[in-house]
Amino acid sequence: MLGRLNHVAIAVPDLAAATAVYRDTLGAKVTQPQTLPEHGVTVVFIDTVNTKIELLEPLGENSPIAAFLEKNPAGGMHHICYEVDDIIVSRDRLKAAGARILGDGDPKIGAHGKPVLFLHPKDFLGTLVELEQA
Numbered sequence: 001m002l003g004r005l006n007h008v009a010i011a012v013p014d015l016a017a018a019t020a021v022y023r024d025t026l027g028a029k030v031t032q033p034q035t036l037p038e039h040g041v042t043v044v045f046i047d048t049v050n051t052k053i054e055l056l057e058p059l060g061e062n063s064p065i066a067a068f069l070e071k072n073p074a075g076g077m078h079h080i081c082y083e084v085d086d087i088i089v090s091r092d093r094l095k096a097a098g099a100r101i102l103g104d105g106d107p108k109i110g111a112h113g114k115p116v117l118f119l120h121p122k123d124f125l126g127t128l129v130e131l132e133q134a
């Protein structure tokens with residue numbers, strides 16, 4: 001079922017400062033910030049040739065990354081995103097296997113304009129997993 005690793009996401013308290021670390025210290029090309037109110041985050045991406053890094057900053061009062069940053073105030077690795085060929089088939093198969101799909105269970109449009117959904121970290125070795133339609 002799993003395809004390519006699309007991105008590894010890092011939650012950060014200050015996106016401008018995090019961008020500076022990747023751009024100025026690590027010499028990476030960082031995209032312009034993208035605000036995603038439906039996801040409660042502002043994001044930038046860094047292309048690392050074989051995959052991407054997504055830096056996430058909370059947006060709005062109900063950001064899903066707020067509690068994570070309270071526990072990890074300096075930031076930290078937040079989720080990994082795998083591509084799947086058919087997100088509905090994958091969702092239904094995972095549900096049948098007992099995995100918890102977060103939110104209302106229906107995919108939302110993610111940062112790349114494609115459907116995404118999230119799987120509970122407690123069902124996947126303590127790692128929050130995002131699936132993105134390939």
Ligand SMILES: CC[C@@H](C(=O)O)C(=O)SCCNC(=O)CCNC(=O)[C@H](O)C(C)(C)COP(=O)(O)OP(=O)(O)OC[C@H]1O[C@@H](n2cnc3c(N)ncnc32)[C@H](O)[C@@H]1OP(=O)(O)O
Pocket residue numbers: 009036039041043054056064065067068077078079081102103109110111112116118120121122126127128130
């Ligand atoms: C930009 C759009 C999109 C893209 O296209 O790439 C994105 O990436 S959006 C990214 C942000 N969106 C999401 O993360 C949506 C899904 N996430 C959630 O629904 C919540 O964050 C969560 C996973 C349900 C956690 O919410 P929280 O309020 O922190 O709940 P709890 O405190 O009850 O946590 C339960 C339990 O899970 C542990 N936890 C929480 N977050 C993570 C994490 N990122 N990685 C690993 N473990 C995590 C948390 O510590 C709790 O554990 P215990 O303390 O042991 O109970």
Ligand SMILES: [Co+2]
Pocket residue numbers: 007009054079081130
């Ligand atoms: Co993501």
